[in-house]
Amino acid sequence: MSPDRPQELRPRIPAQTHPPLTTDVVVTGHLARRGQPLVPRIGRTVWSTLVGIGIVISHAWSSRDTVQYPEEMTYLPPRYRGRIVLSRDPEGEERCVACYLCSAACPVDCIALQATTDETGRRYPEWFRINFSRCIFCGFCEDACPTYAIQLTPDVEMSEYERPNMVYEKEDLLISGPGKYHTHDFYRVAGLAIGGKGKGEAENEAPPRDVRDLLP
């Protein structure tokens, strides 16, 4: 049994990992300007105010962008980042494999789920919850998802009077189709055996080896 390891061999563990946060950086610009002479400062202020008023007046004659919503609907492209859905694979099974990557990616931590496994070994979420009253529709969850299960859609009409109604459970999220990605099927690519797909039956897989076989 070796005794104490010499001091110099220990990895150094930083005591403080973040530099102290100060407010200096924020206020420096303002302080610098204060030193300037008074007359040019007044002149610049008056001039920029006049320019601003000019721009505002010029807009009175430009064409209108306002749409008469809800009588008139605006076009939202398919990749617009609105209400989130959970999609199904081409075989109609749930795509989500409960890998927790979306919940880890979410900057506001508004996704929570619990993984479970069916009797054939297929992983899926036992429950899946998104708190839309927190979601900022950043789409990080969709980026993180390895199975195209979670997708943002061009639906933005989800206002509610009560905040609890903004909490969507799996039943509210799961749709019946594949969403934006029609062909991807994660379990056909993965090596995990599930009901209806044994070892060696996934894409690019050779049949299982017979370990007792000594032939080349």
Add this chain to the structure above:
Amino acid sequence: MSGGRAAAPPKLVTVIIDGREYQAEEGRNMLDVALSLGFDLPFFCWHPVLGSIGACRQCAVRLYWTDREGNEKSEIAMACMTEAQEGTKMDIFDADAIRFRAEMIELMMLSHPHDCPVCDEGGECHLQDMTVMTGHSYRRYRGRKRTFENQDLGPFVTHELNRCITCYRCTRFYNDYAGGRDFGVFGLRNQVYFGRAESGTLESEFSGNLIEVCPTGVFDDKPFSHRYSRKWDLQTAPSVCPDCGLGCTTTLSSRYGELRRVQGRFNRDVNKMFLCDRGRFGFEFVNAPERVRTARVEPGLMGGQAGGQAAVMNGELALDAAAGLLRGRRAIGFGSPRASLEANYALRALVGPANFYLGMSDGDDRLVGAVLEIAADPRLRLGSAADIHDADAVLVLGEDLTNTAPMLDLTLRTWLHLRPNAVEERNHIRRWNDAGITRIKRREPSALWIATTHATKLDAVAAETHRAAPDDLVRLALAIAHEADNEAPAVPGLGENELEVARRWAAALSAGDAPLVVAGCSSGSLELVQAAAQLAAALRRAGERRDAGRADAAARATLVLTVPEPDSVGLKLLGGGRFVQGLAAIARGEAEVVVVLDNDLDRRAPALLVDDLVRRRPPMIALATLEDRLTAQADVVLPTATFAEETGTWVNHEGRAQRYFAVQPPGEDVRPAWRWTRELLVRLGHREARGWKTPDDVLAALEMELPRFAGVRAAAPASTGGRDARKVARQPLRFSGRTAVDAGRTVFEPGPPPDPDSPLAYSLEGLQPSQSPPELRARTWWPGWNSNNGLHKFGEELEALGPARPSGVRLLDAGPPGRELPSPSAPARFAPDGDVVLVALHLIYGSEPLSMYTPSVAGRAPAPFIGLGDEDAQRLGVREGDWLRLWLPWMDARLRCVLVPSLATGTAGVPVGLPGVPFISLPARARLARLEEPS
């Protein structure tokens, strides 16, 4: 303290890595050295305990050497197989080495399945980390992947062999270290298969360690996989295993308020980094439906109809009712060896020392008492599991370690594998050179001697074994003591064979400097424990006499004694009346109220006595975690926290006080037992208890009142917080779902619950692993090192045991020296006489009650039985599976017979604690007869 041997300070040499000079310990491997210096050098097959074999080719570096002409040459070499010597020079960031490492990973990944999202290893996968580290991010290979069929390895461990990278860690652990025989490596070329010959439950009691040893997702935690969470979502806390008296340190992980998994936590003194399967998987009682979750009060107490349905109460009202029950009445309390020291002490304060009874069986009480006396004997020192590594010969006396203290079994096996060896020393083969030492050790004779009442699993690695009835084991131990040291009294009437064995074993044990005797409480025989102590003392005397006058005297004999439960020693040290005395006090009507602290009284005394208690129905307050027949009739039931929900202290078998911490808040009405007791004390006007705000305060009061607990508070940092008074974060920085977890219930996002009891916080704000003190660090994480293989970042490799702080504090070392214990007189030789002597059979799955709440553990426990040797079976005319009737003076029972051929004639084995087997104080005499059909 660990290890008595003062090793020579390591020789430091200068090594050159990437052109800079560093100091390193001579003889360590360069991978270990580089990692300790903080370099990120990828590896797979090297493991801090298992050593190196150079199989994975991942730790490639450019190594320089000088040829005869003095020219500097260089080559790609494996750092893990290179010894640090003066001037060893290597480059990690050499272009060829970098490319080599990346190509090795690419080759390993050729057939790797596209599994990470559905792989339980993901997020704590060493293979993921190394793949990222070497920069292999894009699959170029488009061919077909090789696949394997998996096996069903039983209820504990999953098998997904397609993920294997052939590092051989699993078989090195399972076969070479843990001594498993039903697992191995098959096949050849690129179809190397790690598994069993055919599907089936892994037989080893240490199979769960495969999960942590395997760097990929081949072996994972099966119970955990059914309610899986990623590592970054798990709230963790450092804890201690509740399943035996060894006190292995663990890490608990919980999610959504449910305890999800238990892992080994690195610890220098007790279990290093491994765990047995009972400790790893037997935690389900925490989540069991049998948990008491709400306070209940008998309606009669609240002015309602007596005897009606107990009302579910708010905790405060229940406390009022309990205080009303206690006020002005004489109460007695039963402590518990599985509750915290704090709770036991608080209960002792509530009922008064004179009315405090130890809730352990009479046998345990006497034996643990003997352990404490032995600890005070100035000639002896109680050793820990780690002391085994310093021994040169070990005698196991009367303990079936695999089943009573499983990690001692693994420690002994590891010791046999790693202990210094003359061939190795002659050839300068280092301990980390696993391929080398495995080959040598296979040929080396064992240094382990085992004397037990029946065959044990450890016998397979023993030099010699001896089986005898308990009395004969005592005689053997005393005979060995006499052979080793003539001062020890001789044993009269020894048989030829016994004498022969005693001579041989005495010679073997006294040959080296450091013999070690392992014995314990499991057999129930007091004389055996005392004899073991005499033997250790005799060996020590013999060693000292031999060394007398030598300057380098190194003789020291150590004694390791097992105890049954996590706080057996703490409770006995606290002191109190025996359990049956308490029952007698109730029977005499002296006790007006009974307070029972988290205990299963049916396991503490014969059914006769407990039935009597139940019949009498004394007014009772139960502080309970789990429902049983006493909580069903208690007047007040106060739900107490389990070890996973409270902060507390346990004193292990060698007197080491260790703190365990809550991993999740208790929830609902559940509170730590000491808090309930404190509230009662306050209601009853106890001044001091008002000041008990944290467990530290309770321990301070304990230290003040009972000086033998001095220093117990130092077992862990105070609850006020660690460095900068900041608390350690139980949650990792990437803890997810904080605004959604509770949203199904409320959208108002309640803040994290406060935790005044410990220096940890239920939050991700606070000290993260790199900042927290070692004893509060439950998980390892370092940038780029998500798996447990990042342990080296914290300077805790096994080979360099330096910086890790010892776990907890040893209380018994500081105590006043007691008297030298006299030798027990040798019992008469055991002679079968028609009756049988019942001896204890312990079962790793079955004897420990808490773990039996785990379905996968309970599923591995056998049906109730009684074990019989061949001769006795013949005499009684029974075969395996027949019914037997068992008479003792105060009870009888019917059990099925199972043949245990190794049992001595005239003895029968009773499975201790197995559901369906009645409590019997062992060893005991009984009469057996065949039963035609049970009525």
